[in-house]
Amino acid sequence: MRYAMALIAGLILSPQAHAYMAYVSNERSNTVTVIDTDAMAVVKTIKVGQRPRGIELTKDDKYCLVAVGDDDTVQVIDTAKGEVTANLPSGPDPELFTLSPDNKVLYIANENDNTVTMVDMEKRAPMGEVQVGVEPEGMGLSPDGKILVNTSETTNMAHFIDTQTKKIVANVLVDSRPRFAAFKSDGSELWVSSEVGGTVSVIDPVKHVVTKRITFAIPGLRSESIQPVGINITRDGKTVFVALGPANRVAVIDGTTHEVKKYLLVGQRVWHGAFTPDEKYLLTTNGISNDVSVIDVANLKVIKSIQVGELPWGVTITRH
Amino acid sequence: MLRCSAFALAFLLGLTVVSVAAESLDVKIGYLRRAKHQETISLVQMPPPDDGLAGAQMAADDNDTTGKFLNQRFSLVDMHLKQGDDADAAVKALAAQGIKLVVADLPADVLLKAADAGNSLGMLFFNAAAVADRLRQEDCRANLVHTAPSRAMLADALGQYLIWKKWSRWLLVTGSHERDKLWADAIKRTAKRYGATIVQEREFKDTGGARQTDSGVAQIQTQIPVFTQQAPAYDVLVAADESEVFAQYLPYRTWDARPVAGSAGLVPTSWDASNGLWGGIQMQSRFTRTFKRQMSALDMQAWTAVRMIGEAVQRTNADDPQTLLKFMTGPQMNLGAYKGQKLTVRDWDLQLRQPILLTDGRTIVSVSPQEGFLHQFSELDTLGYDRPETKCKLQ
Numbered sequence: 001m002r003y004a005m006a007l008i009a010g011l012i013l014s015p016q017a018h019a020y021m022a023y024v025s026n027e028r029s030n031t032v033t034v035i036d037t038d039a040m041a042v043v044k045t046i047k048v049g050q051r052p053r054g055i056e057l058t059k060d061d062k063y064c065l066v067a068v069g070d071d072d073t074v075q076v077i078d079t080a081k082g083e084v085t086a087n088l089p090s091g092p093d094p095e096l097f098t099l100s101p102d103n104k105v106l107y108i109a110n111e112n113d114n115t116v117t118m119v120d121m122e123k124r125a126p127m128g129e130v131q132v133g134v135e136p137e138g139m140g141l142s143p144d145g146k147i148l149v150n151t152s153e154t155t156n157m158a159h160f161i162d163t164q165t166k167k168i169v170a171n172v173l174v175d176s177r178p179r180f181a182a183f184k185s186d187g188s189e190l191w192v193s194s195e196v197g198g199t200v201s202v203i204d205p206v207k208h209v210v211t212k213r214i215t216f217a218i219p220g221l222r223s224e225s226i227q228p229v230g231i232n233i234t235r236d237g238k239t240v241f242v243a244l245g246p247a248n249r250v251a252v253i254d255g256t257t258h259e260v261k262k263y264l265l266v267g268q269r270v271w272h273g274a275f276t277p278d279e280k281y282l283l284t285t286n287g288i289s290n291d292v293s294v295i296d297v298a299n300l301k302v303i304k305s306i307q308v309g310e311l312p313w314g315v316t317i318t319r320h
Numbered sequence: 321m322l323r324c325s326a327f328a329l330a331f332l333l334g335l336t337v338v339s340v341a342a343e344s345l346d347v348k349i350g351y352l353r354r355a356k357h358q359e360t361i362s363l364v365q366m367p368p369p370d371d372g373l374a375g376a377q378m379a380a381d382d383n384d385t386t387g388k389f390l391n392q393r394f395s396l397v398d399m400h401l402k403q404g405d406d407a408d409a410a411v412k413a414l415a416a417q418g419i420k421l422v423v424a425d426l427p428a429d430v431l432l433k434a435a436d437a438g439n440s441l442g443m444l445f446f447n448a449a450a451v452a453d454r455l456r457q458e459d460c461r462a463n464l465v466h467t468a469p470s471r472a473m474l475a476d477a478l479g480q481y482l483i484w485k486k487w488s489r490w491l492l493v494t495g496s497h498e499r500d501k502l503w504a505d506a507i508k509r510t511a512k513r514y515g516a517t518i519v520q521e522r523e524f525k526d527t528g529g530a531r532q533t534d535s536g537v538a539q540i541q542t543q544i545p546v547f548t549q550q551a552p553a554y555d556v557l558v559a560a561d562e563s564e565v566f567a568q569y570l571p572y573r574t575w576d577a578r579p580v581a582g583s584a585g586l587v588p589t590s591w592d593a594s595n596g597l598w599g600g601i602q603m604q605s606r607f608t609r610t611f612k613r614q615m616s617a618l619d620m621q622a623w624t625a626v627r628m629i630g631e632a633v634q635r636t637n638a639d640d641p642q643t644l645l646k647f648m649t650g651p652q653m654n655l656g657a658y659k660g661q662k663l664t665v666r667d668w669d670l671q672l673r674q675p676i677l678l679t680d681g682r683t684i685v686s687v688s689p690q691e692g693f694l695h696q697f698s699e700l701d702t703l704g705y706d707r708p709e710t711k712c713k714l715q
Contacts, residue, residue: 093602134385135599152385154382154627156386171390173634173635176662222698224662
């Protein structure tokens with residue numbers, strides 16, 4: 001009875017019914033912070049395994065998946081319950097992963113093993129792996145789900161993997177320590193960030209050639225401190241945000257001309273970002289300053305910062 | 321297998337697989353190493369038999385992983401000198417196998433002989449071990465790249481931290497061997513550069529004797545306080561003991577309660593098994609899994625040399641030393657080596673720029689250059705001999 005009451009109260013009070021929620025992985029705290037993006041306030045902190053980094057919601061928002069590298073698993077947070085309810089067989093030291101558009105396959109980069117592991121989400125069982133370069137990290141899936149791109153940090157390549165045959169079909173050499181890969185929503189371009197090289201490569205995913213190498217220059221900053229990691233591209237492909245790590249800035253790039261338009265000052269050591277579903281806001285995780293910056297996408301201004309756990313790393317936002 | 325079919329598929333589909341070499345490249349790298357490494361006072365720091373070689377091997381494997389996608393193969397040819405062996409002969413033997421790239425773990429004088437012997441044979445050498453400043457100064461060579469940091473770089477890295485900590489009065493204790501004195505010279509140069517005061521320099525004489533004895537500790541416990549007493553007021557004891565005679569005995573035994581740095585206590589180094597920063601944890605676990613031991617600074621310096629070669633071969637699709645050296649000293653060189661930033665090469669003396677770790681052997685205490693030590697081009701050039709100070713004339 002009391003349980004039922006609580007459940008009803010929970011349903012009424014739960015902000016989830018009418019607000020989008022951002023889930024932020026805190027690498028050091030071993031927690032996930034939940035932020036109500038209407039109120040732009042923290043509503044919950046969820047305990048997870050050790051060293052949570054890569055984080056992504058299932059397309060139906062029912063589950064939030066988080067890679068806990070030091071526990072060698074990807075954990076499943078039931079978003080209604082707000083707690084970890086299952087562990088997935090991820091292979092060793094998972095860092096970043098991506099979900100197929102139909103939610104059926106999870107592709108995980110295993111940094112310590114030079115492999116990409118594929119997990120059947122219904123059976124929650126491994127269904128295959130692909131040998132890639134040394135220290136695989138970035139994972140980008142083409143919008144049709146047919147091509148998976150994995151970047152390997154020490155091999156300095158973007159590997160194009162056919163998700164049906166599970167075979168590599170092409171390899172493109174990029175600058176040092178490629179960490180993140182993102183397709184435009186129409187699949188016309190693949191963007192890959194190189195953390196040590198300090199560049200972003202725009203790749204033609206059909207011809208497998210680098211068509212543009214974007215460089216960054218910020219007055220007063222050494223080039224070594226400009227270390228691109230997370231990439232967020234608007235649905236219309238017109239604006240791209242690149243997190244520049246210890247440069248403490250997010251670069252705003254014209255998606256058509258590939259020119260850097262602006263640098264937005266955020267918190268310290270910015271890793272990754274996520275848009276709210278209406279693309280009004282971009283939230284970025286700032287590793288060293290333990291906060292999340294909120295960027296007003298239309299006005300290209302940082303409007304707020306929200307304190308989260310220690311060393312925030314990844315962020316994902318509900319769609320519904 | 322997988323890669324073969326990937327290529328076959330790519331060709332069948334008529335895809336242009338970019339950056340894939342049309343012709344295959346087989347890159348053989350010589351690894352020329354000294355007869356024996358310096359033994360240490362501490363049992364847990366004793367150099368393993370494959371110290372350095374293991375790092376080079378891992379880098380060759382790493383290069384090969386990329387190479388498989390590019391139709392390039394990398395292999396290592398190990399040449400282990402015996403006591404009294406002639407370096408010239410070893411270099412010629414490597415050359416006879418068609419090897420033009422050599423990673424060397426040799427003392428400075430032997431290394432110079434080897435590099436000079438290889439010069440007329442068009443060979444390029446990578447110094448993975450020798451810290452001697454003269455190799456980057458008056459005795460520099462145009463066919464000798466240094467991945468090992470120099471004594472001056474190590475001393476500057478330590479000095480910057482001590483100054484940041486406001487420990488600016490140093491008691492310098494120097495060993496009686498030539499290389500201890502050279503290490504002390506580097507520390508004195510640093511003190512002068514950064515305004516530290518060497519309140520006194522003492523010599524610790526190597527009187528010989530066994531390193532480990534059954535009753536050793538009791539005697540050391542009384543010897544070291546006596547040796548360090550009546551010193552002028554100081555903040556930190558800096559020990560220069562490359563010969564591993566005494567420095568490891570200093571911490572916790574000094575007359576005054578002072579920290580120890582230099583050859584023991586807080587030590588500047590290119591790498592330490594405790595470093596997990598900047599993806600270093602992946603490097604450490606990969607290394608430990610393969611070689612069943614921890615990764616040393618020499619391993620890292622050798623790894624870096626072989627990775628530099630791999631990076632240059634992969635970006636230029638060439639294997640001749642001149643093309644590779646041009647790439648390495650050029651603006652396109654940006655090696656990732658778990659140091660939190662790209663590594664490049666100083667074009668005036670062929671020294672690899674690199675951050676230096678400061679460690680107590682258990683954790684990383686700090687990483688230099690320290691904040692506030694500024695430079696007009698690269699803060700990494702605050703470590704060691706900068707362009708305006710160089711005596712090197714590359715030829």
